[in-house]
Amino acid sequence: MGESASAGLLIEGFVLLGAALVFVLLFRRLGLGATLGYLVAGVVVGPQVLGLAGDAEDKLHFAELGITFLLFIVGLELAPQRLWRMRREIFGLGFAQVVLCAVAIVALIWLTTGFTFAAVLALGLPLALSSTAQVLPMLQSAGRLRTPFGERAFAVLLFQDLSIIPLLTIVAALSRNPADQAGPPGWQLALMTIAAVVGLMLVGAYLLRPLLRLIGNLGEREMFVVAGLFAVVGSAALMAWLGLSTALGAFVAGVMLASSPFRHELEADVEPFRSILLGLFFLAVGMILDLQAIAERPVFVILGAILLIGAKTGVIFLLGLVAKMQWRSALALGLLLSQGGEFGFVLFAAAEQGLLISGEASSLFTAIITISMASTPFLMKFTSSIRKPANGDSEEREGPVNEGASALVVGYGRFGQTVAQALSAGEIGLTVIDHDVEQIDVAQEFGATVYFGDGTRMDLLRQAGASEAEAILFCIDGDQIDSHLLREVHEAFPKALVYIRAYDRRSILKMDPGDKDVVVREVYESAITMAREALRGLGTSEQHIDGAIEDYRKVDEERLKLQREAGDLRAGRDRMFVPDPRH
Template sequence: MAESSNFELVQIVAVLGAGVVAAPLFKRAGLGSVLGYLAAGLAIGPFGLEVIAAPEAVLHFAELGVVMFLFVIGLEMRPARLWSLRKDIFGLGAAQVAACGALLTGLGVLAGLDPAAAFIAAMGFVLSSTAAIIQILDETGETATPAGQRAVSILLLEDLAIVPLLAVVALLAPATGENLRADWMSLAMAVGAVAVVVAAGRWLLNPLFALLSAARAREIMTAAALTVVLGTALLMQVSGLSMAMGAFLAGVLLSGSTFRHQLEADIEPFRGLLLGLFFMAVGMSLNLAVVLQQWPVVALAVVGYMLVKAVGIAVVALLFGAGRREAIYRAALFAQGGEFAFVLYGAAAAVGLFDPLVNAIMSSTVIISMVLTPLAVVAARRLLPAEKPDLDGLERPDGLHGSVLLVGFGRFGQVVSQAFLARGLDVTIIDNDPDMIRSAAKFGFKIYYGDGTNLDVLHASGAAHARVLAVCIDNREAANKIVALAKEAFPNAGLLVRAYDRGHALELMNQKVDFQMRETLESALAFGRDALEFLGLPSLEAAETIADIRRLDAERFSLDQTSGLYAGAALLHSNAPKPEPFVRPRQTARALNPEAGALAEEEAAG
């Protein structure tokens, strides 16, 4: 019994340790944590070090990571936002699934599969890995971009598609009266389950969480959040639907709740851990024996399915108005099978549509495609040229003259411009963000499109004639480059620069700019003054406090210039506990009670 417990503990430590080592290494190498988890799973699985002998059990448990991931996505998808994506979900998503499904089915038939088996193999591969793609989008910060939102919309449609596809598998099985009755019963159960989840989300969950939050027990809220996610997933699974879609639906229904952020914080640690475990389980499930025995077939299947699917994705993307770069990048991102393929293939094998060898080959094909996807995405990012901005209707600077040249019309530059314009100065403004320029035009501003780090652009913008060159961009390296160009080419222009932080301000002072200002200094001081007044301090005393902080900051800045960034740290007001001087016990007694201290000394002497 003890030996069994020790072995199980060894397995747990091995799984966690492999993930902890592999994921950061692969991410640091620019390959992404997903590939790291897959490699770690392969290393400790039955075809590696054999630490884990039954990856199916791990995969079944780790699917909860995908469930929780979709719940978190649902929390971000308010119904109104989801409705705004309906064209991408049911238009772009449906078109991609249909087109790729048709192409891959044809490929399967040409490869010699039965038409029914070819269709199931194709549709399983069409359903890309939601977990892998969302993880990649999250790591690169692309989830909230328009292209990222289109990718999420396609994934939602693919997740929805698993439901009718499972029904198709049942219909393709040998038809009997019992099967038909079972199909109608399954449909009724599915509709009933969705109705229960919607009703609970609308009328039950918010009052429940309000009641639990009043108890002020964090562990109860965490348990309740897990119960909602896992309970909804279980209900959907029992009714024949996707666990992941059930969790997503629960998240959407709770997206408008006042407890949304609390729920997300409670779920996040479990979601991240289980999602990593899911990818490791996928890596463990790669049947190397089948791959080695059938390697020509597997290799052709991986290359053929990924290439054909990628072509279908790119064509659909272009037809729906995506740029060439976005179309190719989406093809690299989606040209894989996903976790729902295992569900579909398992169902097909259970009813006899797949024989064991086809099931093993297609499952291996899906896993290898998931392994190759991070590499394909990295290659696409590095090889594809940067997307050119849409400059339609924008004017470039040419032969301009003005007393002030303002570079960068973001939040900082917009406020700075008001001081110059209020005094009637002739201000030339350039920016390299087309959307910002178009937005500013609606407010009556004339902004020229140009990159301030380009010397020719500065000449065309009139820097040689300007009295002041105001650099208001928020990019530290770009600001330094503009300063270097201006110091050499336009020595007569006053150089006023927005500093990114204190370290950047010191750099600018060393470059002998005429004036620098940390971008948050004055706003933070004003915020602090108003906060003190809000807390009841008289206005005069609050102003004196801020003036003292300003004086100390100037003193500290002078010390930093001569002796380094931390030279003036002693001038900061700190909340760190200050060490008290050591006091002997008899001194402490005398300090608190002189008579008791004297009595203690007499007793000690006696």
């Protein structure tokens, strides 16, 4: 029996993963995003269509960990300096968007349906939130995440993600379920929440950070994965044990590590688990959709999606104008955030469990969110000509607008420190990563922010902001940069200029840099400087010195070109200037 159940689980997992692959790739190709692909895959393999997978409710409970992981990563983004810099956008524009959109949507539902006011609140409040999982990839692929427009969109999404916690509290307070009403009183719940948050902060400062530093010193990279999962699952488990929001626990865990030098390493290690669990969450949502209820009221679903998109676009457009955005940018922001989001599914499930709404209503409004999400790529595409900036108008940034926006420096040893300080003197925004914990600690003593991580890992480069960086500078020593890594960097980050520190000529031949890459041999310029000073000290004229150095550089470049073409260090040796005691 056990073997049969195990085989059934494997077959079901194979079916779910196969369906996810097919539909996510298809929807990505159509420009509709992965989220809708997962939802449709769940519908197709679910009990109401092909019936190839079941137990959707159990899967949904487990997959809600994906939402927990998402909030952990959101917390990691909230380094204190970034939170302070974006405070007006987050707590001004973000707060106004959630409140005003919620008021407008609640009013629409109240006027057009016969639901009770508690049900209207449980349905309307979640619809004020947009889809972080859909919007952020759209901004990244368009290269606009680090522009003022992208910053505003991110700030609104960030406040929406934070809003899930009070919205869950509101739904719980409205609950008609006797099991929920038997819980502790509100004041006691508030005190427990504060105590839990303080406890998590202390654990992070006095247990988790020293543990991460120990792991970094030992060089056990896979243990960062364990530590990241421990932080997320542990904080969520503590909150669940206290009867509080698991999402709040994970968010606090992320915030307490946001200013840690291990932030990018943790984010890169946790991201695959978030992606898989969030994908499973959307699969499960698709499986539990009541297709019959939707088929019986298609006009309600379509009209509801149109009203949702129209209301949110209008409110956000007006808020954008109040925030002194150009009207084209304000319209673009409204359309980009006009859809419902993944947190709506979580809140609808909580409202259904609290006996505030029926399963049929939950399915209908889940379908409204799904259709609104499907419409976003089309709305952005069809309105592109209207939203195109007029001559002289631009949303592109004039300079760095957040950490990691302009340049990414990999390695903070003696070479990387000089490069980073020179770039900082030029007022270039930098993100610096290094894998030496002691070096990071020393850098912090001098006020420098350096993050822990292996800069030859593509996933960590992405988390450190390489997709938006204008330049990537590899300042690490040895022969760690090879042709395979450079090809991956060029394919993944085609817009970034690449600068590489090389040990010697052999290193350059090994890495085979691209035509636009800039390679600097670590002792080349300093050796030329010494030679120039020696020639000057020996009484050589400045004109003769300049000619000699220019001749050497020209011959050296020709030799290096011949060596790269032949793949042989001996190529072009007849062109060398060799020591001759007769001179």
